[in-house]
Amino acid sequence: MAQMNLSASSQILLLNSVGPGSRKVHRIGNCVVKAYSLASDAWYEYNALSTVTGLHPANVAVPVPIGIRQNTNRTFVFTEYVEGYSLVPKVFLAMFVKKSRDIDLFHDLGIALKSFHMMEADGFDESEIPGEPGALKARIEDLAKGVAGVGVLDPSLTRQLLNRIGGIEIDDRIFSTVTLHGDFHFWNLLISRGKPVFLDLSHAKRGPCHRDLATFSLCLWSSLCYPLSGAKRLRYLAHAFLSGYYGQDFAQACSTGLARSVELSELYEALREIDLNLKVWHKRGYETKVWAKLKIRRLKTVIENVILPHLVTRPEKLVWSTDKNLHSCAVRHPL
Numbered sequence: 509m510a511q512m513n514l515s516a517s518s519q520i521l522l523l524n525s526v527g528p529g530s531r532k533v534h535r536i537g538n539c540v541v542k543a544y545s546l547a548s549d550a551w552y553e554y555n556a557l558s559t560v561t562g563l564h565p566a567n568v569a570v571p572v573p574i575g576i577r578q579n580t581n582r583t584f585v586f587t588e589y590v591e592g593y594s595l596v597p598k599v600f601l602a603m604f605v606k607k608s609r610d611i612d613l614f615h616d617l618g619i620a621l622k623s624f625h626m627m628e629a630d631g632f633d634e635s636e637i638p639g640e641p642g643a644l645k646a647r648i649e650d651l652a653k654g655v656a657g658v659g660v661l662d663p664s665l666t667r668q669l670l671n672r673i674g675g676i677e678i679d680d681r682i683f684s685t686v687t688l689h690g691d692f693h694f695w696n697l698l699i700s701r702g703k704p705v706f707l708d709l710s711h712a713k714r715g716p717c718h719r720d721l722a723t724f725s726l727c728l729w730s731s732l733c734y735p736l737s738g739a740k741r742l743r744y745l746a747h748a749f750l751s752g753y754y755g756q757d758f759a760q761a762c763s764t765g766l767a768r769s770v771e772l773s774e775l776y777e778a779l780r781e782i783d784l785n786l787k788v789w790h791k792r793g794y795e796t797k798v799w800a801k802l803k804i805r806r807l808k809t810v811i812e813n814v815i816l817p818h819l820v821t822r823p824e825k826l827v828w829s830t831d832k833n834l835h836s837c838a839v840r841h842p843l
């Protein structure tokens with residue numbers, strides 16, 4: 509078990525940029541302290557970290573929890589500090605230079621997520637994420653009509669979108685019930701000594717696997733730290749990630765629509781995020797409104813320019829190499 513090192517000389521560093529509503533995360537010596545206003549949320553993440561640490565899934569780790577403390581208005585979760593690097597700058601460079609090392613890394617991340625998903629973990633809440641094709645399509649329809657109703661999506665585009673999704677056959681493999689990370693984007697990931705470490709288990713749940721798969725690839729297209737022009741150039745990383753996750757199945761699966769089914773879930777996640785940002789927009793202060801507006805604008809462009817063109821055109825052809833790491837896999841975009 510990692511030990512707390514709180515010597516007087518330890519520096520206290522704020523690890524995240526704290527906006528309205530977000531939690532403060534500090535590094536103190538070799539541990540990280542996350543402050544929660546709700547004790548139940550703190551206990552939920554602490555227990556999730558303890559469960560995963562106890563199960564020690566292969567190919568992936570989480571920060572080892574050290575302890576939990578409470579004062580009158582905050583609860584603090586202490587974990588080990590993980591020395592590692594973030595994927596954020598790597599993805600930026602990957603827009604311009606295609607390296608086999610990055611393809612391997614994303615492939616390995618897919619394997620790591622699969623291993624996390626396969627844990628038979630107790631004590632996680634059940635998610636409310638759509639768990640079968642009819643429910644997913646119905647939810648997309650509701651969300652699309654809602655965001656079109658407030659003028660975010662163009663009505664003719666929304667009609668086109670709804671017509672298209674009706675005809676898509678969804679692959680059941682995106683609905684497998686698993687242990688979800690629940691907020692699987694780049695900021696919640698580090699690579700430490702070559703191994704992925706999943707941070708921030710505050711949204712971990714039991715639910716359909718498409719949540720984590722789609723959240724991850726949507727982050728490639730919609731993160732505000734990247735230029736939108738790079739989005740279409742990153743499909744190869746999303747495919748490397750899915751090929752790691754689904755293994756051999758994925759190589760045959762592109763023709764049977766597995767990749768397309770994940771893209772449908774990306775559409776659901778993008779619409780859900782727009783909906784959440786619209787709610788924030790109505791409630792919070794100036795800074796949050798600006799952030800929400802930028803995010804909504806980006807997500808709308810991503811739906812129109814990245815996700816929809818894939819859904820409305822013929823299935824893309826993937827040419828796979830016989831190499832197990834798919835180094836030379838070429839993706840012919842219909843765009």
Ligand SMILES: Nc1ncnc2c1ncn2[C@@H]1O[C@H](COP(=O)(O)OP(=O)(O)OP(=O)(O)O)[C@@H](O)[C@H]1O
Nearest residue numbers: 523524530531533540571587588589590695707708
């Ligand atoms: N154990 C850790 N070791 C190293 N860095 C960490 C650790 N835990 C958190 N961090 C850093 O702090 C950031 C925020 O942590 P975390 O995601 O757990 O909190 P959060 O509540 O989601 O905060 P935010 O809302 O700002 O994302 C992470 O993106 C990561 O850079």
Ligand SMILES: [Mg+2]
Nearest residue numbers: 695696707708
């Ligand atoms: Mg986080």
